[in-house]
């Protein structure tokens with residue numbers, strides 16, 4: 196395959212690449228010819244052509260290891276996509292230290308340390324980082340203070356890294372999706388839906404301004420956006436936190 200969206204010979208590492216958005220992103224770049232590495236706590240059922248790296252990003256050594264294994268196998272790293280994350284919600288007056296630590300350690304600290312170890316390799320290739328934050332990193336979500344803190348952290352982490360790494364030729368962006376049809380959304384509805392997941396999902400959907408056309412985003416739509424902003428012709432985009440949210444963060 197040749198052309199402006201040709202990624203053959205380039206390498207993409209997707210952290211959380213076994214999940215909904217991560218898997219769709221892997222498929223998008225695989226279709227453009229990229230070498231694909233996936234780092235996740237769950238690496239079962241990944242296509243055999245992917246480099247599957249069992250990793251828990253709570254562990255700093257795993258964050259370092261996934262970069263060295265990717266470069267060891269493919270010789271280079273062009274794009275790091277941080278798609279691992281966990282959801283938590285509940286009354287703040289009832290949240291535990293464990294819930295805080297797990298959410299911040301995975302969503303924020305893990306994201307930082309995968310970036311930290313990727314920087315020297317991305318500098319060699321003029322590569323880039325795309326972090327999946329959330330609309331909950333751009334505005335408050337009642338009942339999700341810890342998750343919002345983690346994703347708001349990812350947004351400003353992204354902006355600070357973009358400034359720091361610009362002289363090295365590395366772009367860093369965050370995308371901020373609304374609710375997306377993935378295993379995470381199913382988990383949310385099951386775990387926090389008070390026994391009525393359909394009502395939980397209907398309430399989430401009711402905030403979208405599309406009226407009778409209200410729907411959740413699809414993982415493939417998020418992946419298509421990640422693929423688009425990763426292209427060299429969009430080189431001016433760095434330090435951005437880009438909403439993909441049907442306008443939910445545009446105002447009221």
Ligand SMILES: NC(=O)c1ccc[n+]([C@@H]2O[C@H](COP(=O)([O-])OP(=O)(O)OC[C@H]3O[C@@H](n4cnc5c(N)ncnc54)[C@H](O)[C@@H]3O)[C@@H](O)[C@H]2O)c1
Nearest residue numbers: 211213214215216235236251252279280329374375377379
């Ligand atoms: N689904 C949504 O509605 C939504 C909306 C906005 C943002 N997000 C964010 O988008 C990202 C992708 O979410 P998704 O919906 O695809 O979720 P998902 O649950 O389908 O996928 C998340 C992946 O992260 C992996 N993971 C979790 N903890 C990990 C750890 N400690 N180490 C390594 N891997 C780990 C999981 O195994 C899973 O494969 C997450 O950061 C999530 O917070 C999701």
